[in-house]
Amino acid sequence: xxxxxxxxxxxxxxxxxxxxxxxxxxxxxxxxxxxxxxxxxxxxxxxxxxxxxxxxxxxxxxxxxxxxxxxxxxxxxxxxxxxxxxxxxxxxxxxxxxxxxxxxxxxxxxxxxxxxxxxxxxxxxxxxxxxxxxxxxxxxxxxxxxxxxxxxxxxxxxxxxxxxxxxxxxxxxxxxxxxxxxxxxxxxxxxxxxxxxxxxxxxxxxxxxxxxxxxxxxxxxxxxxxxxxxx
Ligand SMILES: Nc1ncnc2c1ncn2[C@@H]1O[C@H](COP(=O)(O)OP(=O)(O)OP(=O)(O)O)[C@@H](O)[C@H]1O
Ligand SMILES: [Mg+2]
Numbered sequence: 155x156x157x158x159x160x161x162x163x164x165x166x167x168x169x170x171x172x173x174x175x176x177x178x179x180x181x182x183x184x185x186x187x188x189x190x191x192x193x194x195x196x197x198x199x200x201x202x203x204x205x206x207x208x209x210x211x212x213x214x215x216x217x218x219x220x221x222x223x224x225x226x227x228x229x230x231x232x233x234x235x236x237x238x239x240x241x242x243x244x245x246x247x248x249x250x251x252x253x254x255x256x257x258x259x260x261x262x263x264x265x266x267x268x269x270x271x272x273x274x275x276x277x278x279x280x281x282x283x284x285x286x287x288x289x290x291x292x293x294x295x296x297x298x299x300x301x302x303x304x305x306x307x308x309x310x311x312x313x314x315x316x317x318x319x320x321x322x323x324x325x326x327x328x329x330x331x332x333x334x335x336x337x338x339x340x341x342x343x344x345x346x347x348x349x350x351x352x353x354x355x356x357x358x359x360x361x362x363x364x365x366x367x368x369x370x371x372x373x374x375x376x377x378x379x380x381x382x383x384x385x
Contacts, residue, residue: 165244253283341370
């Protein structure tokens with residue numbers, strides 16, 4: 155009998171959906187506004203969210219930004235491009251039998267059939283799909299470039315949740331193909347030299363690093379706060 159592998163990657167807190175009047179949701183709206191300003195004078199239809207290392211809030215930032223952009227009226231697609239540790243399907247309570255990896259490996263599939271709707275109007279999700287053996291190669295493929303062009307056509311904004319940039323090359327590969335990159339930084343988790351290394355790796359591929367989303371726990375409160383620092 156095959157041994158069942160315990161899946162430890164859980165979904166993240168969708169505070170922007172649960173509590174629209176919370177301070178944290180307001181902070182996400184502020185980040186949205188900052189990105190919208192950048193959208194005025196540059197093409198910014200596809201954004202990659204990465205970080206230097208694991209558990210720094212990439213998936214939390216991607217999911218909540220996707221929600222606040224969708225509630226502002228933009229047609230948004232959130233793509234789980236973390237083909238190694240996917241969590242977006244869990245966050246949104248979706249199935250993951252088919253997703254990005256399926257679209258990349260099976261030309262017969264239609265994007266619209268694979269993207270799933272969410273309770274948030276204007277927000278669709280493309281889950282990771284089954285784990286492939288070669289994530290970096292799939293993301294680096296011409297098929298991926300074509301897919302980005304196709305979804306950019308259909309949506310106002312496409313957000314890609316990625317693995318950490320220092321550990322694997324996936325985020326670098328995607329930063330080249332997309333319009334902007336945001337780094338998630340988390341208090342007490344992010345290592346300063348690793349963050350500098352992450353920025354260096356993104357600069358090497360000429361990524362358009364838009365800024366840093368800081369998410370950490372504020373002392374003396376029971377909440378977290380998020381800041382957006384524009385470059
Ligand atoms: N500001 C925060 N305060 C408290 N917990 C947080 C905060 N940000 C993230 N977390 C928690 O830390 C864990 C990791 O967050 P998340 O999944 O967003 O990070 P990630 O960078 O996507 O991780 P991975 O590298 O595994 O993909 C989750 O359980 C999440 O709920
Ligand atoms: Mg993640």
